[in-house]
Amino acid sequence: MLRTPGAWTFLAPAFAARLPYAMLSLGIVLLVLDTHGSYGTAGSVAAVSAVAQAFVGPQTGRLADRYGQAAVLVPSVVVHAVSVGALIALALGHAPVWSLFLAAAPAGASVPQVGAMVRARWVAKLSAEGASPAKLNTAFAFESVTDEFTFVIGPVLAGAIATSVTPSAGLIAEAALTVVGGLAFAAQRATAPARHPHQPGARRVSALSSPGVRLLAGAFLGVGTVFGAMQVSVTAFTESVGQPGANGTVYGIFAGGSMLAGVLYGMVAWRRAARHRMLASYALLVLGCSTLWAMPNLVALSVAGLVCGLAIAPTLITGYTLVETLVAEGAKTEAFTWLTGAIGLGLAIGSTVAGRLIDGHGPSAGFLVPLAGAGLGLVALVALRHLLIAPGSASPVVASSGERGGSRQLVGAAKG
Structure with missing residues (x-):
C-alpha cells in the first residue's frame, strides 16, 4: 500500500491528524479527574464529547462527500482548538460540571473525521486504477492497523504528558496535533475524492437508510463500549x-x-464471505472481554487486554469492507463516518457506565461493561446477519452512473 503512487502525500499528515482521536477521551478523563476528583464526572465529560462526535461526525462526512474534504476540515480544526482550550480553562478554574459539558460538546463535534476521509480516498484511488477487491480489503486492513497504532501511541503519549508535565498538557498536545495534521491533510487536494454535489430533482438519502449500515453501526457501537x-x-x-x-x-x-x-489479517487472502468473518471475529471479541473483570493484577490485566485486542482489528476491517459494498459512491465518506461515529457513541456509553460502576463498586466492576456491550452487538449480528449481503447494484439516488462506474470493480469485496 505504501508503494501506491501518491499515498504518502495524504497518509503522513493523516496520521498526525488522527492521532489526537486516541488522545482526546483519555486526556479529558485525566484532566477532569485531577480537577474534580471523580471517575464518574470525568467519564461523563468524556462521554459528552464522544456523543457529540458520534452524531455530528456523520453530518460532516455527508458535507465532505458533497462539498469536498478541505471545505469541512479547515473550519473543524479551528473550532476544535478553541473548544479544547475552553474546556481546559474551565476545568482548571474548577468550573461547574455543566460548563464542562458545554465545552466538551463542541470539542467532540469538531473532531476531524480523518479516518473516514482516508478510507474514502483509498476507495476513489483504487477505483480509478481498476484495482481488485482484494486490494481494497488490504487497504482497509492497512487503515485499521494505522488506527490501532494511533491507539497504541495516543494513550501512552497523552498519559505520559499528563502525568509528567501537567494534566492539561495532554489536551494541549491533542489540540496542537489536530490543527497541524488536519490543515496539512486538507492541503492534499490532489488525492481527495471527487465531490458529489446534489443534483436538482434527485432524491438524496442518508447512508444510514441502508439496513445493513444500521446493523454495522450497532455492532460498532458495541466495539466502542x-x-x-x-x-x-x-x-x-x-x-x-x-x-x-x-x-x-x-x-x-x-x-x-x-x-x-x-x-x-491483511496478509491473508480470505475465501470465506466477509459477513461470516464478521460473526467469527465478533464472537472472539466477546470471548476476550469475558475475562477482564477477574484479573488480579496489572500483568494479568495486560495479558487479558492483549487477547481481547486481537479480535478488534479483524472486526473493524471486515465492517468497513462490508459497508463499502452497501452504499453508492457519493455516500462512502458518510457511511464510513457513521461507523466511526458509532464507535464514538459506544465509547461515550462505555466510559459513562464504567465510571459509575467504578465509583460504586470498584475498578474491576468497570470491566463488565465491555462484555455487556460486545455481547449485545453479537446478538444483533447473529439475528440480522442477512442484512449484510450487498445489493446487486448501487442506488442511483446518490451518484450518477458515470460516478459509479469505477466503484463497481470493487463491489464484491464483502464476498471475500
Missing part, C-alpha cells in the same frame, strides 16, 4: 494498585494486540 470502558477502567485499576503512570501502557498493550491482528 469496549474502548470507552477500557480507558476508564484501566485508569482506575492502575490508580488502585498505586501505578497511575501505567494506564497508557496497559491500554497500549490492548491496542497493540489489535494492531498485530490487523497486520496478520
